[in-house]
Amino acid sequence: MELKEKLQKAFEAVQSRNAEAAKEAVDELKALPKTAEGVFDLSSVDSDVWAAAGLAYPVYVGYETVCNKKEGYPDLIAQMRAWNEMLKADYSFEKAAKAANMWIHTIEYMSPEIYEYYRELCDIFKANVRETLNKFYAEGKPEGAGAEMFKAAVLQACEADILLAEKYENRV
Numbered sequence: 001m002e003l004k005e006k007l008q009k010a011f012e013a014v015q016s017r018n019a020e021a022a023k024e025a026v027d028e029l030k031a032l033p034k035t036a037e038g039v040f041d042l043s044s045v046d047s048d049v050w051a052a053a054g055l056a057y058p059v060y061v062g063y064e065t066v067c068n069k070k071e072g073y074p075d076l077i078a079q080m081r082a083w084n085e086m087l088k089a090d091y092s093f094e095k096a097a098k099a100a101n102m103w104i105h106t107i108e109y110m111s112p113e114i115y116e117y118y119r120e121l122c123d124i125f126k127a128n129v130r131e132t133l134n135k136f137y138a139e140g141k142p143e144g145a146g147a148e149m150f151k152a153a154v155l156q157a158c159e160a161d162i163l164l165a166e167k168y169e170n171r172v
Contacts, residue, residue, distance in 0.1 A: 003028050004045045007055040014062035014109055026063040029056055037082040050098035053083065057102055062109035070114050077117045080106070084124050093142055096132040097150035100125065104153040107162065122162050129154060129163065133171055141172070 006025040013021035032040045042052035057076070064072035080103070087099050103125040112118045132150060136142055142150075151172040158165035 002045075004052070004055070007045065007052075007059055010059040010063075011055055014059055019062045019066035019109075022059050022063045023067065025059055029060055037086055039079045039082045039086075048098075050095050050102070054098055054102040054105065058105040058109055061106050065109055065111050070111055073110075073114055073117045076106075076110075077120055080121055080124060084128070087128065091131075091135070093132065093136045093150075094146045096128060096136070097146040097153070100128055100132065100153035101149050103128065104156050104160075104162075108156070108160070125157065126163065129157070129168070133168075137171060147172075 003025070006028065010022035010025035013019065029040060032042070032044070035041050039053075040056060042049045042056055045056065046052035057079070060072065061076055064070055064076065083099065083102070087095055103121060107118070107121055107125060110118050110121060141147065154163060154168050154172045157163040158169055
């Protein structure tokens with residue numbers, strides 16, 4: 001079974017609160033080489049590394065939170081910072097939508113008990129949402145799969161009280 005399939009199954013396991021079932025996928029993920037930016041080289045998972053990241057990091061943090069006593073959080077947040085810098089260096093609506101999707105699903109499985117890391121990832125997410133709204137929603141609402149993904153991420157963040165619903169729900 002390819003790593004992408006393992007990550008998809010692991011993501012389903014994490015969603016159903018069975019992070020232990022993600023061990024094999026996380027072990028393979030951790031064994032991947034890292035790029036020059038310091039993130040997992042996900043090119044073998046999917047040619048669209050942003051889509052692959054949307055699968056990989058929620059699984060990684062879900063496993064780290066439940067099974068590894070949050071020991072991987074420093075590595076996780078370092079990689080999230082790197083993804084943020086990569087997005088800023090080559091900003092597009094599609095990448096911003098995929099990044100928002102990755103970050104909100106990663107936040108979902110992250111423990112707020114490790115507040116510094118949780119808060120930093122929330123701040124990265126919020127800054128990306130603001131930037132995306134300012135750049136791409138100023139002259140109307142984008143359409144397509146990216147727009148649906150971005151809207152879903154914003155709505156999920158509103159439901160989780162990461163974003164103020166009254167401020168964002170009508171903007172996307």
